[in-house]
Amino acid sequence: MKILHLKKEAEPHLLKGIPATHPVYSIYYVLVNNFPNRKDGNIRVKDTVDSLLTKKRKIYMYVGLNEERTEKYVIVDCNNNLDFGDEKLYTFCLKDYEIPSYTPEQYALCPQIKVKMSFKDCPDCCTIDLVVNPFYSDKSESNYDSKDQYYLDTGIFTNFYQQGILDIGGKQVFINESKSTDFSLPCPYEPINAKSTYRFYQLGDTISPLSYSLGDTISLVDRKIYIRAFDNNKLYLDEIGAALDSSRVGSYLPDLYSTDLSDSATVYLNRLMKDKYVFIDFWGSWCGPCIATLPKLKEFYQKVKDRDDVLVMGIALEHKKDVDKLRKIIKENEVEWMNVWNDFSTRKSLSSVHGKLLVESFPTYMIVDKDGKIVYKDTSMFKTQEAVGQFMKLIGY
Structure with a gap:
């Protein structure tokens, strides 16, 4: 799923059916790209961002709050007729902001919608599948101008291809x-x-x-x-x-190298893993779901940290400029297990850790036995407990 960047509509008077019952509201839109077909995929000079804003290639969304600030309302102009009055109004309880982000419980509250679009060079209507996440925000509540602005922020995700x-x-x-x-x-x-x-x-x-x-x-x-x-x-x-695929369960680890967090020295990971049961958490400072799993991993680590035959390791994928941010997150969350990092620019190289092990979704959990063989690999913060359970079973805990 990809997050779509929403913009606030400067001329909401062009839209009909805006509810008059909610004291606080905002109108947002996302642009739909229908550039004239070019083999190089580039925008023609005349198709600047400013000119695109004047074309009716927008999906509009209404977001409002009730006076008591207990409910949030969302309407999407799904038939693209610039009228909210003939669309479904979704109601969300603001108490549900307490549900942890990136969990099945939160996703269950996110409606899936279909938006119909038509274009001059695409005479048949095409349908775009979207997911509305009313609890999404791209920054912490303290970084908004007001609490109302925090609650009005909403996410739209898409995944078509x-x-x-x-x-x-x-x-x-x-x-x-x-x-x-x-x-x-x-x-x-x-x-x-x-x-x-x-x-x-x-x-x-x-x-x-x-x-x-x-x-x-x-x-x-x-x-x-x-x-x-x-x-x-x-x-x-x-x-x-x-090509030898060393990423699947049953494969033996290839030679892996990472970078030390303290002095930027190159670390030969296989030497550290020798004759140990290894639990690897692939994560990054930019990954919200990864950070959300840290409490569960901390609880797990306390149970195994005294085992000489166990190694718990975090391998972070970072831009070099964000390594200090990574160190800060590790310190603030009191992460005790070993962490190394790899440069984001090398993630697709067949010689890098992430390239050799085919890791790009985060978090990804990997378990390696004492012989250096991958015995478990999965990617989902929803599988944290499963991964931990598999490791505890492997080590006979």
């Missing part, structure tokens, strides 16, 4: 293509272009697939595949040799 199927030696690999953009939602009919990213997976995979771009080299079904080119909404891939 084109899909193709690649056959490698009789094995099917699914390829999901989507667009990366900072300020708009791509039209589903827009063909493959320079903004396209690709996720490759096979049925039965339990780990979220990595995201790749043109020019990347990846490992698929024990083969090295080069993402070479695109043309006429087709993707061209080259097989360039054999």
Whole structure:
């Protein structure tokens, strides 16, 4: 799921059906990108951001609060007729902000909606699937101008794509293509272009697939595949040799190197792991779900920290400029177990920790036995307890 960046509407008088019963409200919108098709995927000079704002390619959303500040209301203009009066009004209890973020309990309260859009060069209406998260905010409550502004903030997420199927030696690999953009939602009919990213997976995979771009080299079904080119909404891939997949359960760890948090020295991880049961938490200072799991991991660590045959390790994926932020989070949360880090820019390299172990979703938990074999790997903060349980069972606790 991708978060869409919402903007506040400066001219709400253009919209009909705005409820008159709520004393505090805001109107937001997200742009939908339907640029004229170009093979390079770039915006034409005349299609500047300012000019796009004047075009009716927006999805509008109303968010209001009641006078008692006990309820929050959300309406999305799903039929794109600039009228909230014929749409469903969703009501949320502000007490539900107490539900922890990134949990199934919170997601269960997030409505899934379908927005219909039509464009001049796409005469048939296309449907865009969205998820509204009324409890989403991109900063802490203290950083808002007021409590009302904090409650009015709302998140919209999307997860649509084109899909193709690649056959490698009789094995099917699914390829999901989507667009990366900072300020708009791509039209589903827009063909493959320079903004396209690709996720490759096979049925039965339990780990979220990595995201790749043109020019990347990846490992698929024990083969090295080069993402070479695109043309006429087709993707061209080259097989360039054999590749050993060391990321799956049952594989033995390859040589892994990370960076020490204290002195930036290179750390050979395999030496630290030798003859130990190892629990690895792949995380980052930028990852909200990762930080939310720290209390559970702290409780787990207290039970195993005195075992000489056990190693609990955090491997953070960070931009170099954010390493101090990582150190601060570790200190503030009283994280006692060993932590190292790897540079974000190397995450897709087949020689990096994250590239070799195919880790891009966070948190990802991995368990390695005393022989250096991966015995468990999964990615979800909802699986923290499961991962911990598997490790405790492995060590006979």
